[in-house]
Amino acid sequence: MATFETKNKHAHLQEDIIKYLLILAAAISILTTFGILFSILFEAIEFFKLKSFVYFFTGTEWTPGVENSQFGALPIFAGTFMITAIAMAVALPIGLGSAIYMSEYATPNARNVLKPLLEILAGIPTVVYGFFAAITVAPFIVKISAAVGIEASFNSALASGVVMGIMIIPYISSLSDDVITAVPDSLRKGSLALGMTKAETIKDIVIPSAMPGIISATLLGISKALGETMIVVMAAGLRPNLSWNILEDMTTVTVRIVDALTGDQAFNSPATLSAFALGLALFVVTLILNIVSVRLIQKFKEKYKMSSL
Amino acid sequence: MDKNSIFYDPSLKRRHFKSKLFKYFTLSSLVVSLLFLGIFLLDMVLKGSSAVQQTYIQVEVSYNQESIDNYRSIVDKKYLNLLSRAALREVPEQMQANPSLMNTKEVVWILADDQVDMYMKKYYYKIGEKDLSTLEELQKNGMVDKKFNTIFFTHGDSKTPEYSGILSAFIGTILTLAVTMLVAFPIGVATAVYLEEFSKQNWWSEFLEININNLAAIPSILFGLLGLAIYINLFGLPRSSALVGGLTLALMTLPIIVVSSRAALRSVPASIRQAGYALGLTKVQVVKDHVIPLAFPGIMTGNIIGLAHAMGETAPLIIVGMIAFIPDSPSSVMEAATVMPAQLFTWAGMPERAYIERTAAGILVLLSVLISLNSLAVYLRKKFEVKW
Structure with a gap:
């Protein structure tokens, strides 16, 4: 038997060491998540020790840096919501329409060209979108509104919302295209055999079957829009503004985080710590959206036995 | 199809029309998103292409002790506002590095101020009336020219825009x-x-x-x-x-x-x-x-x-x-x-x-x-x- 024995007497030990090193590396990703959670949580608790928790979510006055400062984040949440809504109003129809065209009408060759082309949009750095929004789109909107006699702000929610929508198109189209393509062909053929037109087949059979995936893509898009920073920092306003008028300037959670942390306030002043309270709200909301999104896509995968998404 | 056929569906024409309409809707959304990409890239190229060149002005530079002490006396006073201060500040250093230049005069191309550059590129500019007439005269004599912008690639950030780079x-x-x-x-x-x-x-x-x-x-x-x-x-x-x-x-x-x-x-x-x-x-x-x-x-x-x-x-x-x-x-x-x-x-x-x-x-x-x-x-x- 001796001839088959390995020369390396420590082989088992080495194997174990390597395995534990790999586990250690994998644990770093978990450490990161908890690192983010706790670093934000602890500073946010510091903030809520100084300022009211209830007023933070219900108050409408946001006046940091002054004496007797008030931190009511409602207008900030409203601005974030408005800009996200505008972005989704742009990205959802265009993204979904593109996905349907690529998966249902385009030839495989055309799809292989179109899909990467659309994904270029996702690869453009957000600071570049921000510049585009601030220098090109916002003045354009001001000019158009002035032409019809409405006054628009140079930091309008519309400008940053539309550009953010363009950025999100590929996130929606790519994932939706994957799930629509994954819907089994037998469903389409059955529907066409029953005399439905192509559009009816798509609208009544294919899309409802792919719905969990499409909702998942939408939630992912919303989460991207909520957390997007550079576009709004460069093109949206700084003023918390509770309004329905999308031509007015509005601010978002991310803008206020950047503003609070690039200011010259002391680190443990409520003005700086408020960034972490806003960050906590952002973290919780995006985490919930992501978890729901992943769950939905898993259900879809199980239903149609897809392996790679 | 025959109207009396049992398969005749009076709504068929409309349904096919709607089907076609739907196809064009999806196609147009794809076209719109690609259009966005195109407009965006075009906009960046149009806005950025002028930065390939940078304006320079040909002036006589006098190298002497006085200009080492005060860079403002390097060139004739009337050109001072047209030239880049950051570029002029470099001149005394050149003199110290190369003492043989001392007490000589030389006609060289010097980087122009950013407002002159904007004027040459036909953007909005802000130049005083006196400086503007000096500039026009220089231009007439062919002493203002745009050259390839090497500064952009060889320098770091600067408070003067014409001297800043990546x-x-x-x-x-x-x-x-x-x-x-x-x-x-x-x-x-x-x-x-x-x-x-x-x-x-x-x-x-x-x-x-x-x-x-x-x-x-x-x-x-x-x-x-x-x-x-x-x-x-x-x-x-x-x-x-x-x-x-x-x-x-x-x-x-x-x-x-x-x-x-x-x-x-x-x-x-x-x-x-x-x-x-x-x-x-x-x-x-x-x-x-x-x-x-x-x-x-x-x-x-x-x-x-x-x-x-x-x-x-x-x-x-x-x-x-x-x-x-x-x-x-x-x-x-x-x-x-x-x-x-x-x-x-x-x-x-x-x-x-x-x-x-x-x-x-x-x-x-x-x-x-x-x-x-x-x-x-x-x-x-x-x-x-x-x-x-």
Whole structure:
């Protein structure tokens, strides 16, 4: 038997060491998540020790840096919501329409060209979108509104919302295209055999079957829009503004985080710590959206036995 | 179809029309999104192309002791407002480096002020009436000319727009990304190897997987908060440094590397592993000597994509202070640095018109680097792709 024995007497030990090193590396990703959670949580608790928790979510006055400062984040949440809504109003129809065209009408060759082309949009750095929004789109909107006699702000929610929508198109189209393509062909053929037109087949059979995936893509898009920073920092306003008028300037959670942390306030002043309270709200909301999104896509995968998404 | 046929459907024509309409709706949404891409790129090229050239003025320079003491006496007073101060300030240094120039006069091309540059490029400019007439006279004599803008590629940031360049931000980007990849590459690949090759299907591996998925979708700005609270406040690493920025980006890039490396490892067929075991190799030997080398091109592709992603990221770096004014290139990862996207952000916020064209030009540089990186990734994938 001796001839088959390995020369390396420590082989088992080495194997174990390597395995534990790999586990250690994998644990770093978990450490990161908890690192983010706790670093934000602890500073946010510091903030809520100084300022009211209830007023933070219900108050409408946001006046940091002054004496007797008030931190009511409602207008900030409203601005974030408005800009996200505008972005989704742009990205959802265009993204979904593109996905349907690529998966249902385009030839495989055309799809292989179109899909990467659309994904270029996702690869453009957000600071570049921000510049585009601030220098090109916002003045354009001001000019158009002035032409019809409405006054628009140079930091309008519309400008940053539309550009953010363009950025999100590929996130929606790519994932939706994957799930629509994954819907089994037998469903389409059955529907066409029953005399439905192509559009009816798509609208009544294919899309409802792919719905969990499409909702998942939408939630992912919303989460991207909520957390997007550079576009709004460069093109949206700084003023918390509770309004329905999308031509007015509005601010978002991310803008206020950047503003609070690039200011010259002391680190443990409520003005700086408020960034972490806003960050906590952002973290919780995006985490919930992501978890729901992943769950939905898993259900879809199980239903149609897809392996790679 | 015959109207009396039992298959006759009076609504058929309308339904076919609607079907066609739907097709055109989906096509038009695709066209609109590609149009956005086109308009956007065109806009950047139009805005940035003028920065390729920079205006220079030919003037007589007198080298003497007086001009060493006061750079304003280097040239005739009437040209002073037309020339770049930052460029004039360099002249005394040249004299000290080359003493033979002392007490001579020479006609040289000197960088023009940014307002003169704007005037030459037919943008909005602000030049006093007296200076404007001097400029027009110079122009008539052919002493004003636009030359290729080398300063943009050889200088760092400056408070005078005509003298500012992208070099220090470029060096900062390289240093930051070096830190990012040194950290993210080994950890990311190790995580992928563990998840694909070693872990059993249990709650731990499932937890890891969910966690990595979530990490990929956490807004990037929150990574900045982590960097600020942990690296800077807890570990006391230097603010604004490439080290802190690189470490922050490493955590962000990690999930991208893990996901793509896993896909590459998964594409290696099981027969390779079984052959290895049949020959008596241990698990580590199979993975180290056979699976990873075969999956390596795929792993590299994923890493390049992760690198390109990290290169365009701005928000977390602003939070850890990488938007400082950096005129000279940093020489170590501990020094204050800025990166290209952050530099663009700073320039975009400047009031001078000349910074706008520099921002657009910087965007074109950044985009070309990103496109080259992504093309490299596609090329590597095509070249080393193995069909099993």
